Amino acid sequence: MSAESVPHTEAAGLRRVARVVLLDPRDRILLLHGHEPDDPADDWWFTPGGGVEGEETREQAARRELREETGITDVEIGPVLWRRTCSFPFAGRRWHQDEWYYLARTHQTTTVAAGLTELERRSVDGARWWTCRELAHAHETVYPTRLAELLRTLLDEGPPAGPVTLDTEIV
Secondary structure, eight states, X not given: OOGGGSOOOGGGTOEEEEEEEEEOTTOOEEEEEEEETTEEEEEEEEOSXXXXXXXXXXXXXXXXXXXXXXXXXXXXXXXXXXXXXXXXXXXXXXXXXXXXXXXXXXXXXXXXXXSOOHHHHHHXXXXXXXXXXXXXXXXXXXXXXXXXXXXXXXXXXXXXXSOEEOOOEEO
16 A cells, blocks of 8 residues: 555544655755744744645645745655654644655755745744754754654665654644
């Protein structure tokens, strides 16, 4: 069964999300810096991505979100690495998500966030390429919380044979 043929979870109240583990030629990962819209001190780093719209597949959503949030279009989308269910407060509501993390590679390292939604314009304030070492020693909050460990395994062993289910995260 392909990743796309797995039944979606909207009926269970989970937002279908596609995220991108985007690596450059130096194996750095791109993370976006976000914060609560009304409290920039409540901040974190996260992978590009967002909700599936209409009838698009998760891979199509991953490409669209990457383009909107980073301007990066020269990208090779690979397999789904990880799946995660999470729940967190953001912008005055609780979000419940079923996230799929796609591996992607690019040579394009300049980012331009020209397609952000109004909420994203109020809550995303930059992007940064991180080495695995930098990520492992970061004191900032990063989601998913085990990203440094997951990235190290990916770089050492390559993509898993099938998507790995990560622990549920409830913030």
